Amino acid sequence: MKLLNKPFLLVLVFILSISLAACGSKPPEAAKPADNGSAASSVNPLAGKKIALIMQINLGTFSAQYIEGVKEQVTKLGGTVTVSPADGDLAKMASNLDAAINQKVDGILIDHGTAEALENGVKRALEKNIPVVAFDADLKVPGVTVLEQGDAKMAEQTLEQLSKDIGGKGNIVKIWVAGFAPMERRQVAYQAFQAKYPDIKEVAAFGAATQNTALDTQAQMEAILKKYPNKGDIAAVWASWDEFAKGAARAIQQAGRTEIKVYGIDMSDEDLQMIQDPNSPWVASAAVDPKDIGRIQVRYLYQKLHGDQTPDKVVLEPVFVSRDQLPKEQISTAQLSQHVKGWGGSEQGYTEWMKKAEQK
Template identity: 65%
Template sequence: MKTINKWMSASLVAALLLTGCTNEQPPAPSAQSATSPSSQPADAPQQPGASPAAATQAAIPAAVDKPLKIALVSEFSIGTFSAQYLQGVKEQVSKFGGELVVYNADGDLGKMAAHLDTAINQKVDGILINHGRAEALQPGVERAVKAGIPVVAFDNDLDQVEGVTVIDQDDYSLAWQGLKNLAQSIDGKGNIVYIWVGGFAPMEKRNRVYEIFLKRYPNIKEIARFGSATPNTALDTQAQMDAILKKFPNKGDIAAVWAPWDEFAKGATRAIKAAGRTEIKVFGIDLSDEDLQLIQEPNSPWKASAATDPADIGRVQSRFLYQKIAGEHTPKYFSLDPHLVSQDKLPDQPVNMSDLTQYVSGWGRSDAAISPWMAALEAKHK
């Protein structure tokens, strides 16, 4: 596009440094550094995975060679992304012969902290944390670590607790991929609607990139902002977006919608289609089978979403936890690589998440947090 300069990622990194944000993650370690078992010598070559032959010969550590009780403490379970993430956790824990106990706080941080205390008091073998904030969870997490219960957290700010591994989807890259695509699609100018809610670690990170984006593209103007996280987020967003469309009724009033959560994108897409305003383009973050159906509908305004496989997130998080239980070193931070899934790159026939490896370069199962003994453990419980 004529108005888009070719520098992108470098300017983003520089701008992030200049913003002076605190509590930022250092660069994520490579998949290789996340997979080395403690049983290897320090100078042994690191490998992201193990061949089937090597895996079957690897001794299963005694700490994981028994049925383990794993707790998953979630802030919420809204939408299909959360459902597919949970499925990934269940799948991996089951393959390792473990028992998964799920605690859902329904968006209540106080309830989430109480669930964490319950899991600790029940002396579970390991704890997975899904979202939440350190202000509510840090005392409980510190108590778990002190009690010798390993903890791996996803999408939160618990990085101040020593011994906890925090994984995420690399929210800065997710946001920049989607926003860059939005800017290119509207030639770097036009009015946009921003659907966002604060109070969640990944949302706060994505918003930092959005603020830089507005400075990078001064001809793109935000004309409306709304958003809330509720048990019916997609429906509530649809109603709110419908009100925005009535406030800006003319073609050209709105060029695009930035929705950095797929529940927001679903609601906006449905409102735009119902109003016959499909000239408005929607760009989002996160992806599920339901989202893919909406993106592939005829005349769908949802043009692209930056995402990682939610089920794969659950599998990787679970593997890190088992590595911790086995006494292996795990990184303090780990970010899964996101991908941009564009409507124009998908085939005419409907596809689901498992099909995306054929159409999105790099999409697929992560080989992070794989130790040589894991295949043997899975085979034992097959």
């Protein structure tokens, strides 16, 4: 057997040592951040959810800002929204709800509607494990969270100010429509107001929800002004919806009857612009930020998707907004919180896990 020379042995040992190191050792691991809970919070397990918004009616700037709030919150949580308005047709609304269920959406938001039109569809959604959160809908289905605006309080706030401004007596016009859960709650407060102030007389009452509600209201208010043509015939108008208030205020202003003041419910950028106008008869409104309503509704839906327990009823706290609270320069509802305490930026329904999920 021939012996290997020394230089060759040294080379062989070097090669074998490198091979053994490669086979028997692991590469160094990448540095890991300290485990302080941030890893879990940086992941959103609910991203990519498909949400359906089923609306009885999509009308005016209030609805537009409400939808904006819904979309904003869903987007922050990584989801997508499909909006299906029914133009006031309850049969169409029920059909839209059925369609959303058949499309296997992950969650359903409902805006207004009646139990008769929606209850069967809502129960079917729950049977398919699709959570439902409603706003201002007359629904009492176990497992469904229903949001409302504190309608009695909004009516009381505006009616009490109306009474104060006209000295507790005089003739008023009521603009209201039946068939909507929030309207029915506002009507109860109005009836209590009538009992409390017998010297305030209702001389006219009307109202209808149409595709041109503000314009139709304006025409009807113009007819009432002709029926009561003299100063003092009408002291004030109580409008149970901002679309009613817009129409009434325009009719009064165009007729030069601005001694008649308008008190409304709900608030949008367009409404605020009218209230700030010193020539407008619309002087005050009680409302919840429509964007906040949309955001809060989405939060409770995502709580359900997360497996959290949610209440059957959530009451949103309204605020009273009057012209004397506002600056002379025009502002938007996004700036209203600078002048009216309690407006906008609600944390209602906002959980810590949700805020962390938004960060991603």
